[in-house]
Amino acid sequence: MRLYLASTSPARLATLRAAGVEPILLVSGVDEEAVAAAAPGPLNGPALVELLARAKAEAVTDSRINGHPIDGFILGGDSAFELDGQLFGKPHEPEIATQRWAAQRGRTGVLHSGHWLIDHRGGEVRGATGAVSSASVTFASNISDAEIDAYVATGEPLKVAGAFTIDSLGAAFITRIEGDPHAVVGLSVSLLRQLLREFDAEWTDLWNIEHPGL
Ligand SMILES: Nc1nc2c(ncn2[C@@H]2O[C@H](COP(=O)(O)OP(=O)(O)OP(=O)(O)O)[C@@H](O)[C@H]2O)c(=O)[nH]1
Numbered sequence: 001m002r003l004y005l006a007s008t009s010p011a012r013l014a015t016l017r018a019a020g021v022e023p024i025l026l027v028s029g030v031d032e033e034a035v036a037a038a039a040p041g042p043l044n045g046p047a048l049v050e051l052l053a054r055a056k057a058e059a060v061t062d063s064r065i066n067g068h069p070i071d072g073f074i075l076g077g078d079s080a081f082e083l084d085g086q087l088f089g090k091p092h093e094p095e096i097a098t099q100r101w102a103a104q105r106g107r108t109g110v111l112h113s114g115h116w117l118i119d120h121r122g123g124e125v126r127g128a129t130g131a132v133s134s135a136s137v138t139f140a141s142n143i144s145d146a147e148i149d150a151y152v153a154t155g156e157p158l159k160v161a162g163a164f165t166i167d168s169l170g171a172a173f174i175t176r177i178e179g180d181p182h183a184v185v186g187l188s189v190s191l192l193r194q195l196l197r198e199f200d201a202e203w204t205d206l207w208n209i210e211h212p213g214l
Pocket residue numbers: 006007008009010011012028056077078079080090159160161162164165166167168184185186
């Protein structure tokens with residue numbers, strides 16, 4: 001059984017690989033801002049990330065691999081960081097990342113990750129389901145401006161939702177996580193296992209037999 005990941009996220013790929021699944025990668029090319037703008041009304045964090053995850057998964061359903069339709073499960077994902085009721089994606093610019101860190105140090109926000117799974121076994125859409133996994137993230141209160149400048153200068157915070165990572169350079173500045181850490185990184189494998197069960201599919205059937213485990 002194969003999983004097709006409609007994402008360019010290095011972290012989603014690394015999370016699946018570490019959990020024993022080697023996905024086939026597809027690029028959705030979705031214009032996230034356009035999809036969000038076309039929504040009928042204002043969206044809260046969970047609704048936004050599920051909408052975008054769905055758009056990414058649905059964008060690749062007609063892809064053909066070596067001339068053949070997709071035969072397996074298609075997964076789309078999206079993540080956003082919520083602080084004081086505001087939603088944040090990637091900062092992209094150093095100045096914005098710096099502002100974000102000045103605002104979030106010592107605070108607790110929530111990272112929402114949306115998942116959309118399409119059962120495309122046999123080369124056609126047989127069903128679809130989605131869910132969101134959220135986790136709260138607390139930042140150290142004594143982060144200095146110099147530390148923020150040094151972290152922003154690495155470039156890492158520019159390309160991740162919320163301008164931080166929990167599993168890389170940002171880890172030193174995160175003091176507490178409540179919820180699934182994988183949801184923070186961008187893909188909750190425990191949630192994905194549950195979603196597969198909705199189609200009577202087993203997570204362990206996705207394991208790549210060459211995966212050595214630890
Ligand atoms: N490694 C790591 N990445 C994170 C963390 N938090 C957020 N991210 C990444 O931030 C990115 C959020 O942007 P998204 O729009 O969801 O995904 P993307 O990277 O643009 O990739 P697409 O799925 O192709 O849109 C994702 O790649 C997440 O994996 C974290 O704590 N660790």
